[in-house]
Amino acid sequence: MSSVNSILVTGGAGFIGSNLVLTLQERMPNARLTVIDDFRSGDFKNLAGYRGDFVAQNLATLDWRKQFGDEKFDAIFHLASITDTTLHDQFIQTHDNVESFRRLLNFAKPNKTRVVYASSAATYGAASNPSVETNGAAPANVYAFSKAIMDNLANHAVKDVSGWIIVGLRYFNVYGPHEAHKGVPASMVYHLARQMKAGQRPRIFEHGEQKRDFVYVKDVVEASLRALEAKVSGIYNVGSGSARSFNELIDVLNSTLGTDFKPDYIENPHAHYQNFTQADLTSIRGALGYQPQFSLETGVADYMRWLYPKSVES
Ligand SMILES: NC(=O)c1ccc[n+]([C@@H]2O[C@H](COP(=O)([O-])OP(=O)(O)OC[C@H]3O[C@@H](n4cnc5c(N)ncnc54)[C@H](O)[C@@H]3O)[C@@H](O)[C@H]2O)c1
Structure with missing residues (x-):
């Protein structure tokens, strides 16, 4: 307009x-x-x-x-x-x-x-x-x-x-900058990155094959x-138009943050849980005329540069 x-x-x-x-x-x-x-x-x-x-x-x-x-x-x-x-x-x-x-x-x-x-x-x-x-x-x-x-x-x-x-x-x-204030409802990208930066294994629900359209x-x-x-x-x-698993997200975070953490699988306490989301665009x-510009790899890299400017290379 x-x-x-x-x-x-x-x-x-x-x-x-x-x-x-x-x-x-x-x-x-x-x-x-x-x-x-x-x-x-x-x-x-x-x-x-x-x-x-x-x-x-x-x-x-x-x-x-x-x-x-x-x-x-x-x-x-x-x-x-x-x-x-x-x-x-x-x-x-x-x-x-x-x-x-x-x-x-x-x-x-x-x-x-x-x-x-x-x-x-x-x-x-x-x-x-x-x-x-x-x-x-x-x-x-x-x-x-x-x-x-x-x-x-x-x-x-x-x-x-x-x-x-x-x-x-x-x-x-x-997921992305300015979500920290949300606490628990913030994205998995945010929470897993925080755990990994604190030196902890990232905690995800068993067995990490749930898929989400992370945008x-x-x-x-x-x-x-x-x-x-x-x-x-x-x-x-x-x-984003793609569904990526929690395990894949941890791989992407490991490669972006330069870490090598294995997932720590925990039982899913939620009776109703979205095990799969993917947008048909x-x-x-x-x-x-919308066309997403960021894959999970490039979006996470951009976000981590913002979240941890001193430790993630441009
Ligand atoms: N983040 C996601 O993954 C996602 C996914 C689907 C839909 N949405 C929707 O996108 C919108 C923005 O979500 P977000 O992730 O930025 O969450 P957020 O919690 O950061 O933002 C919501 C904002 O609305 C304000 N707010 C809530 N109720 C209000 C009220 N009654 N009066 C005035 N202010 C009020 C809150 O203080 C907050 O600043 C929401 O409508 C949400 O449902 C978000």
């Missing part, structure tokens, strides 16, 4: 949100940026160098009109969400994630403000083949359920209001920016 000059990002103090905000600031230096975040998992430190506005509010209860009056935004990126998938409180997870989105849509509707929101690969539940957007939702936990309801709300909204563009992005397993945050940001140009509404997968390639 060449005419964009005012962009709002929810969840901008978080992992993906802060990467997006800082890239928007760099690529669109004249755009006015506003972040909304209540810091429930995010951290102001992720926004070092940010020159825009910041509204510290809980979106699940925010009165948008009171906050912003008639102020118009050219686009809203909605990334705020409870992101701890092991938080099983059904009311809080569904209430906060869904009501935040409903309030945002109600604000965006009169001006048909473009909305790009984060859905999730979790909506697919258990899979053994690459997931295609037309597969029905099969949420295995309440986090995924809340995202599936958000997809339903988006689908209803674009049917009800012609010409309103809403793009949902089903991120797969994202680098820089690719996720590119896909999100492309959604600013989308001509029509849609819900798209955002992944046919739809987003066609609609948004």
